[in-house]
Amino acid sequence: MALEFEKPLKAETTNIPGMLVFDLTVHGDSRGWFKENWQRAKQAVLGLPDMRPVQNNISYNVERGVTRGMHAEPWDKYVSVATGSVFGAWVDLRPGDSFGEVYTCVIDPSKAVYVPRGVGNSFQALEDGTAYTYLVNAHWSAQLKSTYTFVNLADPELGIGWPIPLEEATISEADLGHPALADVLPMAPRRTLVVGCDGQLGRAVRALAEERGLSRWFDFCDVDTFDMSDPGAYGQYDWPLYGTVINCGAYTAVDKAETADGRVVAWRANAVGPALLAHVCAEHGIVLVHVSSDYVFDGTAEVHTEEESFSPLSVYGQSKAAGDLAVAGCPRHYIVRCSWVIGEGRNFVRTMAALSDRVANPEDSLERVTVVGDQLGRLTFTCDIAEGVLWLLGYREGDLEPSSPCACGTYDLTGSGPVESWAQVATRIFNLANGNGAKVVSVPTAKYYASVEGSIAPRPKHSALDLSKIEATGFVPRDWTERLVEYMATR
Template sequence: MSIEFSKKLTAHETPIPGVVLYDLPVHGDNRGWFKENWQREKMVALGLPDFRPAQNNISFNEKAGTTRGIHAEPWDKFISVATGRIFGAWVDLREGPSFGAVFTAELDPSQAIFIPRGVGNAFQTLADNTAYTYLVNDHWSADAQGQYTFLNLADETAAIAWPIPLEQAELSDKDKAHPRLADVAPMPAKKILVVGADGQLGKALRELYDGETGVEFAGRNEFDLASEDSFASRNWKNYSTIINAAAYTAVDAAESPEGRTAAWAINVTAVARLARTAVEHDLTLVHVSSDYVFDGARTTHAESEPVAPLGVYGQTKAAGDAVVSVVPRHYIVRTSWVIGEGNNFVRTMASLAQRGIEPSVVDDQIGRLTFTQDIAAGIRHLLETGSDYGVYNLSNDGEPQSWAAIAADVFGLAGGQASHVSGVSTEEYFKGKPAAPRPLNSVLALDKIRATGFQPPQVSQRLKEYLGAELSQG
């Protein structure tokens, strides 16, 4: 069979999710032929994952009928034929609804195929002296063999129509002994690791992902962000994503010498360790930022606004954002005025209302509350939809309010009287007290997150639900 020359570089989807067959341009003349077997820029532009190959392997097969597989390995592969021709068979052996899906095709040097981690790969040579070549994005090791998943070439469920019957083909004894599909343990997907999982956001993520084995939670006891050992002792090949839910958020304490050191350690140094890990292992890093990276001079803050933090806390968050931005696969989720499980402004105001206390509350800082359940939902949405990497503002929606106006709403919902809340300026409120400077305008533009299909719920509705749950508990 002759090679078809001068095909256009083209991608063809297959019945197995993530498995893509490519036509490759081969240029030939009377001397032979030449092709770009792997061309990152062109192929990534065509939709091939930028899977960062680490090793190039070649299987040379002397005789037609040599049959190898079906092996699902814990790495991605980009497969092509250097010389000869093969019949390829691929079976999805990953956990999920496509488990057992089959795709077959004949390949010559003018084609290549991308095979994601966990998809079983097999081939049968259709010509003598066939060289089968593949790029993989991890280095082979003896330890990795324990993570392989295998399927018998003769499995009746897959029902692969081998051109040369298996009884006439050249097979290894190991391949003959592999299990049928009914006995195959599917390869689990790579996990999401949530660090800082005992804080407000971590608890919301625990609730959102409750019961899902693909998400692992680590509080300080399980993963100490300040310890290099925590990073060195974990097998990062088993993960796809890190969600960083840890942060130093004591805004006023950060202005003290001790607080400044702690804020930089958690919000910058630890984040740098996470970023380095994400880059080295090609992970997605999700990081939560703050409205405090802005000076509040603009009435609404878009993602593209240059940062201009006023205090130490804001400076550490801005520095952490800059570190994360160098990770190729990153989401920086910028929030404001976070409310979740634990001590917070809404709970404090509800307690004052129930005790008949009439507080003075700042009325010249304007923004929107952000409930942790919606931050968690927004993060999950970005990850599951594969939205473009980058910075996303995420608060709840609705008319911006001052802290005093929010306090009045809480009083009304908690059985008190809104009129019992009086307004005071930030300057007056903090007069004579050690306090960090605060942005007066913290309203975040939500157009970008909405464009991904995520609609942040209204503040008013979430506040009613939150207080309803709080008051019903006592």
Template structure:
């Protein structure tokens, strides 16, 4: 005899013993005609914590008899499981490689008033408790023969599942009877992280924080080419960290440089955004203070883009492209210093050779050390911060390039007066092909700090950098 559905429950979520496996009470409304429910409602469910997992397919399994058992199957996609009719005993086992709840199981009886979100790699199965049970599930990827699947035997007594109907009384397929024990199963590997531009200053800092990431440069993967869409099995990737960029600000003003800048900074980012949208990959893109004209003393994230030169224009176009990806972080930064040729190393070399340089004094901002930028990016990903744009630079009082150069000289045991401050106009007088520079490059850091990440002050970071 069919059990009665509990009507008019409030939509509510419940955590389980498996990380990421979440049970939902659904609001089912009944009358003399039958019942109605919103089985999946994106806006309401994401508001109470359901992952915005982007389903692309809806499957049904009809079971005409009580005592049908299916499982235990793990697939490389997320699932949202519910019932159209009947009742089941559902069971799940975590076989995700590296999961803190690996090997744990969870069981629950479900009718149409309950649903469960099953994260990728958690093995799934059920046993029907009533005739005419309709089992439904949304998935966020299409079945593919070359994807990684894994299985666990429902007969494995070590898991400790307390079956309401003994398995020897159930209808079980021959395939499901022959799955491996939990101890012998192949864990589902986590989605991959790809670092693009891995050999640059930021790329090297990201590699230090993501030692298991796949790392490529342009020679290995041309992200501006149409061939990038088929260059990888993108559904196997969870995150793309785009540290690749064309940064030759003055060269970008030339005919060839203009094409190269737009290719690397705009077209390539648009390609990555399309991949991100199609496969649910989180895209991290790095922006620049050059997307602004420098007339605002401190730039918030939502300031209207107003680039001056070709480099800034191409970076602004890349920001717009990246923002079309549903799962995106834009890390806007300034005056980047890392492992490679940069302003600080140039000033240190000049100081060591007792050369007294003239340095621009009317461009104001903060340095960004790649260790802090990479740490800020990782913080956004680790904490599942809301998608969007975040300013990330080092903290501390804004300074001019000349003031920073003077600090380098002082830390190198030289006199800060060895540095002569000059205006931008004076510095570039009689030089041709010079791109316009924003005079104010200081980024407002309130938004990134509100997520719990506070970068080092630039003077502290500079001192530690020079001591390396």
């Protein structure tokens, strides 16, 4: 078939979500032709994901009519033709509304197709001596092969109009024996590993995954089963099976981190662990989500943006800043920066509610409670962090796989609403618990800690984070004062 020269490079979407067809620019004359078959920078601008290929395969087809497929493997493909031409057919075998969608086109050296993981791929050689080539972004392994999905390329339900009738084509017995679409088990999405699942945030992520029907594709681990700061622990996972790691683990004992022993533990959990996670995620093209803290700043600015330079005051803040820097080196990462986190387990809200109960009890000698009044911020409820993380990853309501991921990078995520002091927050809690907010006494930080023995970590004065970046993606966190009312109702 005639090859069209000098077409401009362009990309077209298809009816199969995520699948792209590229027109490639081929330069030719009487001697032959030349093309850039894959050009990462140019095609990224046109929407090609940074698939990070690790292997290049070529299928040589001796005769016209050789027909191969329909296979869906657990990796992304970028397919093209080196010589000759093929009729390509693709079927979406991923779970969801697009399951069973079919797309076909002819590929010659001037075309290429990006095929997302889980989309079945088949082709029929239209010329003798056709060489079909494809890049993939995972090395073959026996465990990965066990996740393949197939469909019968002759299934009438697919309605594929093969140019050469299949009864005249050359097809393997294995391909002829694949199941009909009605009997196909959809390919499971890449798995998500949640690290630190027994902490406040980890429990919230697990609860949301279960609520949305995603937990069957999530694995959960805590430090007892996976110590992310131990290089030897990484061998227990087959990392090519994972598409996302959500790091909910951290050492958060801010004052203990100032001690000799606590400093070591804090740096292992908050810096060494994230650095090792970032390395393995970068190596395997995995998306890494890492939760950070307002403590990476000194609190001088009244509102902190994602672009502010690090200026931590404490060992805890320094270790978190080091973890952020390590994670930022992972090509596909989200750093989610929070402040004043509240979830299940011991936290400020529950402590204040318990103190309010004591003050309200006439048999208890506690008459009032002093709370710091010159540190300002907003509460962040773990349910909002969990929702924000899934939103950034691209999960929308009803999605079983990410469909619209946000741009990678750093995002501030706290509750919206007023910026208040710890003492003002405590007053709200006391009023909600027993109507005794007047019993909260606001004091300066220096006075509050004057009589405390042991190491006390310096705190940022201002912890409010700018939410405009994450709100621009369409995710608007709930007002923390509304969340507080709901939280207190279930205490």
